[in-house]
Amino acid sequence: MKKLIFLLILLFLLFFSSGQTYEEQSLIPLFEDLLTSKPLESQLKKIEIPYWGHTISVEERGYYHFVEFIIRKSAHFFLFGLAAIGFYAILPRNTLHFWLALLCTLILALADEYHQQLTGGRTPSGQDVFLDMCGAVTFLSVYIFIKRIMQKTLDPSKRS
Known part of the structure:
Protein backbone atom coordinates (compact mmCIF):
# COMPACT_ATOMS: atom_id res chain seq x y z
CA MET A 1 0.00 0.00 0.00
CA LYS A 2 2.86 2.40 0.81
CA LYS A 3 4.36 1.74 -2.63
CA LEU A 4 1.10 2.61 -4.34
CA ILE A 5 0.71 5.80 -2.30
CA PHE A 6 4.29 6.81 -3.19
CA LEU A 7 3.58 6.26 -6.89
CA LEU A 8 0.27 8.16 -6.73
CA ILE A 9 1.95 11.15 -5.05
CA LEU A 10 4.66 11.12 -7.70
CA LEU A 11 2.07 10.94 -10.49
CA PHE A 12 0.18 13.86 -8.94
CA LEU A 13 3.39 15.94 -8.80
CA LEU A 14 4.15 15.18 -12.45
CA PHE A 15 0.59 15.98 -13.55
CA PHE A 16 0.55 19.19 -11.52
CA SER A 17 3.92 20.43 -12.78
CA SER A 18 3.25 19.65 -16.45
CA GLY A 19 -0.03 21.57 -16.16
CA GLN A 20 1.73 24.79 -15.17
CA THR A 21 2.95 27.42 -17.62
CA TYR A 22 6.65 28.20 -17.76
CA GLU A 23 6.04 31.47 -15.92
CA GLU A 24 4.25 29.65 -13.08
CA GLN A 25 7.15 27.20 -12.76
CA SER A 26 10.01 29.61 -13.25
CA LEU A 27 12.76 29.43 -10.66
CA ILE A 28 14.54 32.53 -11.98
CA PRO A 29 13.20 34.98 -9.32
CA LEU A 30 14.18 32.54 -6.56
CA PHE A 31 17.68 32.11 -8.01
CA GLU A 32 18.12 35.87 -8.37
CA ASP A 33 17.39 36.19 -4.64
CA LEU A 34 19.36 33.16 -3.41
CA LEU A 35 22.28 33.01 -5.84
CA THR A 36 23.29 36.68 -6.00
CA SER A 37 26.98 35.78 -6.05
CA LYS A 38 26.40 33.35 -8.95
CA PRO A 39 28.25 30.38 -7.41
CA LEU A 40 30.15 28.13 -9.82
CA GLU A 41 29.59 30.57 -12.68
CA SER A 42 33.13 30.22 -14.02
CA GLN A 43 32.78 26.40 -14.11
CA LEU A 44 29.28 26.54 -15.63
CA LYS A 45 30.51 28.88 -18.39
CA LYS A 46 32.57 25.95 -19.72
CA ILE A 47 29.48 23.78 -20.28
CA GLU A 48 27.46 23.77 -23.48
CA ILE A 49 24.47 21.45 -23.87
CA PRO A 50 22.97 20.68 -27.28
CA TYR A 51 19.17 20.69 -26.98
CA TRP A 52 16.45 20.99 -29.62
CA GLY A 53 18.94 22.17 -32.24
CA HIS A 54 20.25 24.91 -29.94
CA THR A 55 23.24 25.14 -27.67
CA ILE A 56 22.26 25.88 -24.09
CA SER A 57 24.99 27.68 -22.17
CA VAL A 58 25.58 30.47 -19.68
CA GLU A 59 26.77 32.65 -22.55
CA GLU A 60 23.67 31.89 -24.62
CA ARG A 61 20.98 32.03 -21.91
CA GLY A 62 22.56 33.75 -18.93
CA TYR A 63 23.54 32.27 -15.58
CA TYR A 64 20.10 31.98 -13.95
CA HIS A 65 18.38 30.53 -17.01
CA PHE A 66 21.18 28.00 -17.47
CA VAL A 67 20.99 26.86 -13.83
CA GLU A 68 17.21 26.57 -14.16
CA PHE A 69 17.61 24.51 -17.36
CA ILE A 70 19.98 22.10 -15.57
CA ILE A 71 17.57 21.73 -12.64
CA ARG A 72 14.50 21.26 -14.85
CA LYS A 73 16.17 18.59 -16.97
CA SER A 74 17.60 16.89 -13.87
CA ALA A 75 14.06 16.79 -12.48
CA HIS A 76 12.95 14.85 -15.58
CA PHE A 77 15.73 12.32 -15.04
CA PHE A 78 15.09 11.89 -11.29
CA LEU A 79 11.29 11.96 -11.23
CA PHE A 80 10.89 9.45 -14.03
CA GLY A 81 13.62 7.32 -12.48
CA LEU A 82 11.57 7.25 -9.29
CA ALA A 83 8.40 6.55 -11.29
CA ALA A 84 10.05 3.51 -12.88
CA ILE A 85 10.95 2.17 -9.44
CA GLY A 86 7.40 2.88 -8.29
CA PHE A 87 5.93 0.93 -11.21
CA TYR A 88 8.42 -1.88 -10.64
CA ALA A 89 7.40 -2.06 -6.98
CA ILE A 90 3.67 -2.41 -7.64
CA LEU A 100 6.71 -3.65 -17.98
CA ALA A 101 7.92 -1.04 -15.50
CA LEU A 102 9.80 0.71 -18.31
CA LEU A 103 6.77 0.50 -20.62
CA CYS A 104 4.56 2.07 -17.93
CA THR A 105 7.17 4.80 -17.48
CA LEU A 106 7.32 5.42 -21.22
CA ILE A 107 3.54 5.76 -21.38
CA LEU A 108 3.71 8.18 -18.46
CA ALA A 109 6.47 10.20 -20.16
CA LEU A 110 4.47 10.42 -23.39
CA ALA A 111 1.32 11.39 -21.47
CA ASP A 112 3.31 14.04 -19.59
CA GLU A 113 4.54 15.60 -22.83
CA TYR A 114 1.04 15.48 -24.28
CA HIS A 115 -0.28 17.22 -21.16
CA GLN A 116 2.39 19.89 -21.60
CA GLN A 117 1.20 20.41 -25.18
CA LEU A 118 -2.23 21.33 -23.79
CA THR A 119 -0.68 23.86 -21.40
CA GLY A 120 -0.01 27.40 -22.56
CA GLY A 121 3.61 28.36 -23.05
CA ARG A 122 4.87 24.77 -22.88
CA THR A 123 6.32 22.70 -25.69
CA PRO A 124 6.33 18.90 -25.76
CA SER A 125 9.71 17.38 -26.52
CA GLY A 126 10.87 13.98 -27.70
CA GLN A 127 14.21 14.81 -26.10
CA ASP A 128 12.46 15.09 -22.72
CA VAL A 129 10.90 11.65 -23.24
CA PHE A 130 14.39 10.31 -24.03
CA LEU A 131 15.75 11.97 -20.88
CA ASP A 132 12.84 10.56 -18.86
CA MET A 133 13.61 7.07 -20.11
CA CYS A 134 17.34 7.45 -19.41
CA GLY A 135 16.40 8.24 -15.82
CA ALA A 136 14.01 5.28 -15.73
CA VAL A 137 16.59 2.78 -17.03
CA THR A 138 19.34 4.15 -14.79
CA PHE A 139 17.31 4.25 -11.58
CA LEU A 140 15.66 0.90 -12.18
CA SER A 141 18.94 -0.83 -13.03
CA VAL A 142 20.69 0.59 -9.97
CA TYR A 143 17.69 -0.29 -7.78
CA ILE A 144 17.64 -3.90 -8.97
CA PHE A 145 21.42 -4.20 -8.65
CA ILE A 146 21.41 -2.90 -5.07
CA LYS A 147 18.42 -5.07 -4.18
CA ARG A 148 20.23 -8.19 -5.43
CA ILE A 149 23.42 -7.27 -3.59
CA MET A 150 21.43 -6.74 -0.39
CA GLN A 151 19.66 -10.10 -0.83
CA LYS A 152 22.98 -11.90 -1.27
CA THR A 153 24.45 -10.11 1.73
CA LEU A 154 21.50 -10.86 3.99
CA ASP A 155 20.86 -14.42 2.77
CA PRO A 156 23.96 -16.65 3.31
CA SER A 157 22.49 -19.40 1.08
CA LYS A 158 22.78 -17.09 -1.96
CA ARG A 159 26.50 -16.42 -1.54
CA SER A 160 28.77 -18.07 -4.10
Whole structure:
Protein backbone atom coordinates (compact mmCIF):
# COMPACT_ATOMS: atom_id res chain seq x y z
CA MET A 1 0.00 0.00 0.00
CA LYS A 2 2.86 2.40 0.81
CA LYS A 3 4.36 1.74 -2.63
CA LEU A 4 1.10 2.61 -4.34
CA ILE A 5 0.71 5.80 -2.30
CA PHE A 6 4.29 6.81 -3.19
CA LEU A 7 3.58 6.26 -6.89
CA LEU A 8 0.27 8.16 -6.73
CA ILE A 9 1.95 11.15 -5.05
CA LEU A 10 4.66 11.12 -7.70
CA LEU A 11 2.07 10.94 -10.49
CA PHE A 12 0.18 13.86 -8.94
CA LEU A 13 3.39 15.94 -8.80
CA LEU A 14 4.15 15.18 -12.45
CA PHE A 15 0.59 15.98 -13.55
CA PHE A 16 0.55 19.19 -11.52
CA SER A 17 3.92 20.43 -12.78
CA SER A 18 3.25 19.65 -16.45
CA GLY A 19 -0.03 21.57 -16.16
CA GLN A 20 1.73 24.79 -15.17
CA THR A 21 2.95 27.42 -17.62
CA TYR A 22 6.65 28.20 -17.76
CA GLU A 23 6.04 31.47 -15.92
CA GLU A 24 4.25 29.65 -13.08
CA GLN A 25 7.15 27.20 -12.76
CA SER A 26 10.01 29.61 -13.25
CA LEU A 27 12.76 29.43 -10.66
CA ILE A 28 14.54 32.53 -11.98
CA PRO A 29 13.20 34.98 -9.32
CA LEU A 30 14.18 32.54 -6.56
CA PHE A 31 17.68 32.11 -8.01
CA GLU A 32 18.12 35.87 -8.37
CA ASP A 33 17.39 36.19 -4.64
CA LEU A 34 19.36 33.16 -3.41
CA LEU A 35 22.28 33.01 -5.84
CA THR A 36 23.29 36.68 -6.00
CA SER A 37 26.98 35.78 -6.05
CA LYS A 38 26.40 33.35 -8.95
CA PRO A 39 28.25 30.38 -7.41
CA LEU A 40 30.15 28.13 -9.82
CA GLU A 41 29.59 30.57 -12.68
CA SER A 42 33.13 30.22 -14.02
CA GLN A 43 32.78 26.40 -14.11
CA LEU A 44 29.28 26.54 -15.63
CA LYS A 45 30.51 28.88 -18.39
CA LYS A 46 32.57 25.95 -19.72
CA ILE A 47 29.48 23.78 -20.28
CA GLU A 48 27.46 23.77 -23.48
CA ILE A 49 24.47 21.45 -23.87
CA PRO A 50 22.97 20.68 -27.28
CA TYR A 51 19.17 20.69 -26.98
CA TRP A 52 16.45 20.99 -29.62
CA GLY A 53 18.94 22.17 -32.24
CA HIS A 54 20.25 24.91 -29.94
CA THR A 55 23.24 25.14 -27.67
CA ILE A 56 22.26 25.88 -24.09
CA SER A 57 24.99 27.68 -22.17
CA VAL A 58 25.58 30.47 -19.68
CA GLU A 59 26.77 32.65 -22.55
CA GLU A 60 23.67 31.89 -24.62
CA ARG A 61 20.98 32.03 -21.91
CA GLY A 62 22.56 33.75 -18.93
CA TYR A 63 23.54 32.27 -15.58
CA TYR A 64 20.10 31.98 -13.95
CA HIS A 65 18.38 30.53 -17.01
CA PHE A 66 21.18 28.00 -17.47
CA VAL A 67 20.99 26.86 -13.83
CA GLU A 68 17.21 26.57 -14.16
CA PHE A 69 17.61 24.51 -17.36
CA ILE A 70 19.98 22.10 -15.57
CA ILE A 71 17.57 21.73 -12.64
CA ARG A 72 14.50 21.26 -14.85
CA LYS A 73 16.17 18.59 -16.97
CA SER A 74 17.60 16.89 -13.87
CA ALA A 75 14.06 16.79 -12.48
CA HIS A 76 12.95 14.85 -15.58
CA PHE A 77 15.73 12.32 -15.04
CA PHE A 78 15.09 11.89 -11.29
CA LEU A 79 11.29 11.96 -11.23
CA PHE A 80 10.89 9.45 -14.03
CA GLY A 81 13.62 7.32 -12.48
CA LEU A 82 11.57 7.25 -9.29
CA ALA A 83 8.40 6.55 -11.29
CA ALA A 84 10.05 3.51 -12.88
CA ILE A 85 10.95 2.17 -9.44
CA GLY A 86 7.40 2.88 -8.29
CA PHE A 87 5.93 0.93 -11.21
CA TYR A 88 8.42 -1.88 -10.64
CA ALA A 89 7.40 -2.06 -6.98
CA ILE A 90 3.67 -2.41 -7.64
CA LEU A 91 3.67 -4.62 -10.74
CA PRO A 92 3.29 -8.38 -10.37
CA ARG A 93 6.58 -10.28 -10.45
CA ASN A 94 7.28 -12.14 -13.70
CA THR A 95 9.96 -12.43 -16.36
CA LEU A 96 8.85 -9.18 -18.04
CA HIS A 97 8.73 -7.22 -14.78
CA PHE A 98 11.62 -4.86 -15.66
CA TRP A 99 10.28 -4.22 -19.16
CA LEU A 100 6.71 -3.65 -17.98
CA ALA A 101 7.92 -1.04 -15.50
CA LEU A 102 9.80 0.71 -18.31
CA LEU A 103 6.77 0.50 -20.62
CA CYS A 104 4.56 2.07 -17.93
CA THR A 105 7.17 4.80 -17.48
CA LEU A 106 7.32 5.42 -21.22
CA ILE A 107 3.54 5.76 -21.38
CA LEU A 108 3.71 8.18 -18.46
CA ALA A 109 6.47 10.20 -20.16
CA LEU A 110 4.47 10.42 -23.39
CA ALA A 111 1.32 11.39 -21.47
CA ASP A 112 3.31 14.04 -19.59
CA GLU A 113 4.54 15.60 -22.83
CA TYR A 114 1.04 15.48 -24.28
CA HIS A 115 -0.28 17.22 -21.16
CA GLN A 116 2.39 19.89 -21.60
CA GLN A 117 1.20 20.41 -25.18
CA LEU A 118 -2.23 21.33 -23.79
CA THR A 119 -0.68 23.86 -21.40
CA GLY A 120 -0.01 27.40 -22.56
CA GLY A 121 3.61 28.36 -23.05
CA ARG A 122 4.87 24.77 -22.88
CA THR A 123 6.32 22.70 -25.69
CA PRO A 124 6.33 18.90 -25.76
CA SER A 125 9.71 17.38 -26.52
CA GLY A 126 10.87 13.98 -27.70
CA GLN A 127 14.21 14.81 -26.10
CA ASP A 128 12.46 15.09 -22.72
CA VAL A 129 10.90 11.65 -23.24
CA PHE A 130 14.39 10.31 -24.03
CA LEU A 131 15.75 11.97 -20.88
CA ASP A 132 12.84 10.56 -18.86
CA MET A 133 13.61 7.07 -20.11
CA CYS A 134 17.34 7.45 -19.41
CA GLY A 135 16.40 8.24 -15.82
CA ALA A 136 14.01 5.28 -15.73
CA VAL A 137 16.59 2.78 -17.03
CA THR A 138 19.34 4.15 -14.79
CA PHE A 139 17.31 4.25 -11.58
CA LEU A 140 15.66 0.90 -12.18
CA SER A 141 18.94 -0.83 -13.03
CA VAL A 142 20.69 0.59 -9.97
CA TYR A 143 17.69 -0.29 -7.78
CA ILE A 144 17.64 -3.90 -8.97
CA PHE A 145 21.42 -4.20 -8.65
CA ILE A 146 21.41 -2.90 -5.07
CA LYS A 147 18.42 -5.07 -4.18
CA ARG A 148 20.23 -8.19 -5.43
CA ILE A 149 23.42 -7.27 -3.59
CA MET A 150 21.43 -6.74 -0.39
CA GLN A 151 19.66 -10.10 -0.83
CA LYS A 152 22.98 -11.90 -1.27
CA THR A 153 24.45 -10.11 1.73
CA LEU A 154 21.50 -10.86 3.99
CA ASP A 155 20.86 -14.42 2.77
CA PRO A 156 23.96 -16.65 3.31
CA SER A 157 22.49 -19.40 1.08
CA LYS A 158 22.78 -17.09 -1.96
CA ARG A 159 26.50 -16.42 -1.54
CA SER A 160 28.77 -18.07 -4.10
